[in-house]
Amino acid sequence: MFQLRPITKRRLQRFHSLKRGWYAFLFLSICLAFTVLAEVFINSRALYVQHEGKSSFPTYGDPIPGKVFGLGYGYETDYKELQAHFAASGSSSKVIMPLIPWGPNEMDYSVPPPAKPSAKHWLGTDIMGRDILSRLVYGFRVSISFALLMVGMTYSIGVTLGCLSGYYGSWIDLITQRLQEIWMCLPFLFIVIIITAFWSPGFVGLAFICAIFSWMGIASTMRAMTFKEKSREYVTAARSLGAGTGRIVFRHILPNTLSIVISSLPFQVAGGISALTSLDFLGYGVPPPMPSWGELMEQGLGRLDAWWILGSVATAMTIILISITFIGEGLREAFDPKRHSTYD
Amino acid sequence: MINTLLSCLLAAAPAPAAPTDLFPVQEVPQVKPQAYADETGLPSGLKWESGPQQLQPWGSTEAKKGGKLVSFLPTYPKSFRHFGPASNDSFRSYLDNLNLAQLSSDPNHPEITLPSLCQQWAIGPDRKTVYFRIDPEARWSDGNPVLASDFTYAQELVHDPDLEHPDLLAGWDSNISDIKSHGRLSFSVTLSSEKPADELLYYSGTWPVDREFWMKFQREALKKDGKNPNENFGALIKDWHKYFDDAGIAEPVTGPYMIDSAKCEKMRKVVFTKTPNWWAEKKPWNLGRYNVETIEYKVIEDLEVAFRFFQGTELDCCFLTMPEIWREKAGESEGFLNGWFYRVMAFNDVQQPMIGMYLNTRSAPLDDLQVRRALWHATDVEGMCKTVLRGEYARMPHILMGYRQYDNKELKGLPFNIDSAVALLEEAGWNQMDIHGVRMKNGKRLSIEINYSQKTHVPRILYIRQQALKAGIELVLKKYEATTSFNKTRRRQGQIFWIGWQGNYFPDFRDGYHSDGAYQYESNNTSNYEDPRIDKLIEAMDLEKDSAAKTRQCHEIQKIIQDQALVIPLYYVPYIRSGAWNWVKLPQVVSTKTNGDEIFEAFGISGGLFWIDEEEKKKTLSAREAKQKLGEPKTIIDPTWKMAE
Numbered sequence: 001m002f003q004l005r006p007i008t009k010r011r012l013q014r015f016h017s018l019k020r021g022w023y024a025f026l027f028l029s030i031c032l033a034f035t036v037l038a039e040v041f042i043n044s045r046a047l048y049v050q051h052e053g054k055s056s057f058p059t060y061g062d063p064i065p066g067k068v069f070g071l072g073y074g075y076e077t078d079y080k081e082l083q084a085h086f087a088a089s090g091s092s093s094k095v096i097m098p099l100i101p102w103g104p105n106e107m108d109y110s111v112p113p114p115a116k117p118s119a120k121h122w123l124g125t126d127i128m129g130r131d132i133l134s135r136l137v138y139g140f141r142v143s144i145s146f147a148l149l150m151v152g153m154t155y156s157i158g159v160t161l162g163c164l165s166g167y168y169g170s171w172i173d174l175i176t177q178r179l180q181e182i183w184m185c186l187p188f189l190f191i192v193i194i195i196t197a198f199w200s201p202g203f204v205g206l207a208f209i210c211a212i213f214s215w216m217g218i219a220s221t222m223r224a225m226t227f228k229e230k231s232r233e234y235v236t237a238a239r240s241l242g243a244g245t246g247r248i249v250f251r252h253i254l255p256n257t258l259s260i261v262i263s264s265l266p267f268q269v270a271g272g273i274s275a276l277t278s279l280d281f282l283g284y285g286v287p288p289p290m291p292s293w294g295e296l297m298e299q300g301l302g303r304l305d306a307w308w309i310l311g312s313v314a315t316a317m318t319i320i321l322i323s324i325t326f327i328g329e330g331l332r333e334a335f336d337p338k339r340h341s342t343y344d
Numbered sequence: 345m346i347n348t349l350l351s352c353l354l355a356a357a358p359a360p361a362a363p364t365d366l367f368p369v370q371e372v373p374q375v376k377p378q379a380y381a382d383e384t385g386l387p388s389g390l391k392w393e394s395g396p397q398q399l400q401p402w403g404s405t406e407a408k409k410g411g412k413l414v415s416f417l418p419t420y421p422k423s424f425r426h427f428g429p430a431s432n433d434s435f436r437s438y439l440d441n442l443n444l445a446q447l448s449s450d451p452n453h454p455e456i457t458l459p460s461l462c463q464q465w466a467i468g469p470d471r472k473t474v475y476f477r478i479d480p481e482a483r484w485s486d487g488n489p490v491l492a493s494d495f496t497y498a499q500e501l502v503h504d505p506d507l508e509h510p511d512l513l514a515g516w517d518s519n520i521s522d523i524k525s526h527g528r529l530s531f532s533v534t535l536s537s538e539k540p541a542d543e544l545l546y547y548s549g550t551w552p553v554d555r556e557f558w559m560k561f562q563r564e565a566l567k568k569d570g571k572n573p574n575e576n577f578g579a580l581i582k583d584w585h586k587y588f589d590d591a592g593i594a595e596p597v598t599g600p601y602m603i604d605s606a607k608c609e610k611m612r613k614v615v616f617t618k619t620p621n622w623w624a625e626k627k628p629w630n631l632g633r634y635n636v637e638t639i640e641y642k643v644i645e646d647l648e649v650a651f652r653f654f655q656g657t658e659l660d661c662c663f664l665t666m667p668e669i670w671r672e673k674a675g676e677s678e679g680f681l682n683g684w685f686y687r688v689m690a691f692n693d694v695q696q697p698m699i700g701m702y703l704n705t706r707s708a709p710l711d712d713l714q715v716r717r718a719l720w721h722a723t724d725v726e727g728m729c730k731t732v733l734r735g736e737y738a739r740m741p742h743i744l745m746g747y748r749q750y751d752n753k754e755l756k757g758l759p760f761n762i763d764s765a766v767a768l769l770e771e772a773g774w775n776q777m778d779i780h781g782v783r784m785k786n787g788k789r790l791s792i793e794i795n796y797s798q799k800t801h802v803p804r805i806l807y808i809r810q811q812a813l814k815a816g817i818e819l820v821l822k823k824y825e826a827t828t829s830f831n832k833t834r835r836r837q838g839q840i841f842w843i844g845w846q847g848n849y850f851p852d853f854r855d856g857y858h859s860d861g862a863y864q865y866e867s868n869n870t871s872n873y874e875d876p877r878i879d880k881l882i883e884a885m886d887l888e889k890d891s892a893a894k895t896r897q898c899h900e901i902q903k904i905i906q907d908q909a910l911v912i913p914l915y916y917v918p919y920i921r922s923g924a925w926n927w928v929k930l931p932q933v934v935s936t937k938t939n940g941d942e943i944f945e946a947f948g949i950s951g952g953l954f955w956i957d958e959e960e961k962k963k964t965l966s967a968r969e970a971k972q973k974l975g976e977p978k979t980i981i982d983p984t985w986k987m988a989e
Binding site: 107129283288305 | 672673676731732734762778779781803805806807814815816821822824
């Protein structure tokens with residue numbers, strides 16, 4: 001059975017006892033779960049359709065052409081139209097729509113956009129007639145996946161380079177240090193904007209570019225940590241037992257420096273979200289029509305008269321970033337080495 | 345709805361009263377033949393023409409001289425040269441407009457040819473050569489007289505191996521076969537083929553280069569490098585353009601404004617000032633025009649940002665053709681409602697820009713005609729015009745709108761019809777569907793990239809994308825910075841190019857559709873298309889002397905372009921709209937019949953109609969400061985040049 005080390009257990013208990021961070025963590029977990037299952041709550045596809053005695057669940061899976069339900073077209077059914085059609089024809093067929101029946105890319109030009117918040121669109125629509133709530137939720141999914149992807153890449157590069165330069169020292173350290181210093185001087189946003197102006201990267205490409213320009217911080221921390229840990233007895237012990245470099249670095253040193261990695265993680269995620277939002281805001285982020293907070297923010301600033309655009313996205317962004325920061329604070333507190341480590 | 349609203353507005357408005365600020369009809373100055381006494385080598389029996397004897401100026405009698413107008417342009421120019429490497433960007437049209445053409449035409453009566461840089465012209469008996477007599481008063485902005493040798497020098501430069509501008513050479517050679525000097529102020533332009541008279545005048549339009557200036561500049565450049573200043577005399581020196589760009593100067597011009605390179609700020613603004621003692625100031629066609637002393641263009645890439653600058657009075661005028669800017673941003677803004685700035689709309693009757701989705705026929709899956717046709721059927725331009733553009737733009741049935749007889753009005757384009765699109769795609773083997781409803785064939789998705797540069801076009805492209813998805817076609821949006829996007833288009837690096845080409849007065853298909861351009865690294869053959877039938881027709885059109893036969897050939901080419909689905913035409917706009925602060929004044933007829941660019945156009949034959957009223961400026965600014973209403977919101981709609989329906 002999976003068992004936690006006592007120190008980890010103590011740390012988690014400590015994190016649990018820090019209420020602000022813990023509730024923020026719960027809130028963010030719920031948000032994440034919600035965004036993963038967003039299709040069930042916010043979608044242009046129906047949850048359930050009963051037509052001529054046959055039931056179907058269109059939420060996931062291949063699109064169902066309108067012909068199947070007796071609408072005269074071969075492309076994906078417009079379920080809101082289908083619902084109206086069934087209601088008008090008085091048939092026994094039934095459509096159950098999700099709570100918010102608007103997909104993130106669906107345009108509603110029935111009211112000239114941007115439309116004010118109403119029963120139809122709870123948070124109104126953006127300048128292209130798309131439901132803002134829907135775009136917020138799906139945009140959160142995009143932002144958080146981007147941030148996680150970017151943080152994963154950043155850490156892979158940063159931790160590896162940091163550990164190597166800290167462990168080996170000498171010329172490897174010299175070179176990585178200089179590389180890091182040069183890299184740090186490059187203005188991140190500008191470089192990314194220049195690259196994306198010539199090469200229009202996709203989602204993963206963008207995360208990769210961002211990661212390439214943000215591994216330096218974690219690398220220098222990891223270098224210092226490895227440097228310190230390297231001279232501890234357990235490393236000497238492992239070496240005398242015949243352990244190789246890889247084993248020592250990744251099995252012995254790394255777990256002992258993990259608290260640093262973990263406690264900086266939330267801040268990195270928040271940084272990732274902000275990076276994507278700023279890039280999208282400037283028009284160099286994910287390609288449209290991918291839902292994005294930065295794009296909403298940009299629209300909102302362009303249309304201050306349509307307060308609901310900027311209002312919703314600014315509120316959502318503030319709440320999410322604050323809760324991530326709370327989690328970060330909690331983790332830092334819980335993993336504080338002063339509390340758990342003993343130094344010889 | 346908006347359409348009806350607009351037509352109601354127009355119908356309700358009383359017929360426009362005759363403008364009271366027009367200049368009286370002017371006598372066109374007489375030509376003094378003694379200036380051309382040294383002419384040699386002219387064929388006998390030339391009939392010199394010098395345009396109309398009388399002319400109605402289109403400027404206003406109320407115009408005041410002086411002041412400064414601040415407007416914007418999307419990118420900072422790569423160079424201030426109008427030839428040589430990196431000179432063919434969007435700024436080129438500004439540079440071209442700084443110089444007068446040999447001849448021009450009355451912008452309100454385009455069939456009337458007017459003198460401009462040249463005073464007289466004659467068509468040679470070979471029907472290929474046009475003879476020109478330069479106005480003896482014509483001067484470059486550096487004071488040098490404009491001479492026939494300036495025109496022959498341009499020819500030498502274009503053919504100079506160090507010019508490094510292959511496009512220019514190709515374009516030149518396909519049109520002009522020779523320029524000869526016949527005296528100090530007389531020269532002839534021989535075209536490579538015979539043409540009808542009106543086209544002869546049009547195509548013999550070339551440009552002079554200030555020979556004195558370039559000679560001196562190159563000598564100094566060589567001297568600075570410690571080389572013999574007379575080395576390479578006459579021809580271009582190697583890397584001449586680098587010397588020029590490094591010197592941070594601008595070429596001398598013959599027109600009313602010149603670039604003030606000392607005041608320009610890289611990536612920030614381009615400044616033009618009135619040419620000192622401009623030689624053509626008193627010509628009847630320039631009366632009441634080019635009133636402003638300084639014109640400053642701030643570099644603002646985005647139209648919405650530009651509008652914000654405008655609202656902050658950092659720009660004096662702003663382009664408002666786009667519906668959302670015209671209606672909401674301007675129409676509901678504080679400045680407009682308080683009567684501090686006004687909106688102005690002028691109809692025009694002119695060749696429409698060829699705005700379309702240009703399909704790269706050498707990029708799979710667009711190499712398949714059926715896919716191209718299916719894409720056309722799946723492109724809902726009408727829906728886009730109705731929803732996103734609020735019914736203010738109209739669907740363009742084919743690419744050659746407003747080209748008089750050349751416009752093949754029988755072509756209506758492929759209608760939006762998902763069923764037809766689906767049928768075509770299934771026939772072409774795109775039978776499977778993926779989970780997003782995108783069609784697949786042999787494991788490849790029917791996903792096509794669309795290359796665009798303007799953020800404001802995103803809602804339009806997204807609307808089309810959503811509709812095309814119904815046929816199982818996925819459009820992937822790729823945004824590039826304006827210059828990159830244009831370069832990518834010219835190199836055909838991409839699949840669909842969302843772009844508008846500005847055409848000439850006569851339709852010209854050689855540039856965009858002849859197979860010559862299909863294999864070049866950079867060319868305007870955006871669809872990368874090669875078809876011997878089109879080539880043959882284009883070549884025939886070039887040689888054709890008969891206007892009717894030419895029209896037939898032109899119609900036929902348009903038909904092939906439609907049948908092959910090379911371009912999906914998008915929309916056209918038969919008017920231009922702008923906004924300006926109260927101190928920017930316009931004549932009562934605010935624009936000309938053929939002005940298709942901007943009401944506050946500063947250069948060119950339609951340009952420079954506005955003037956600045958300093959008193960009004962003080963008044964408006966203080967009212968704005970005090971948040972005081974100046975009057976009812978003012979929208980000028982000028983239907984003078986509305987196209988007959």
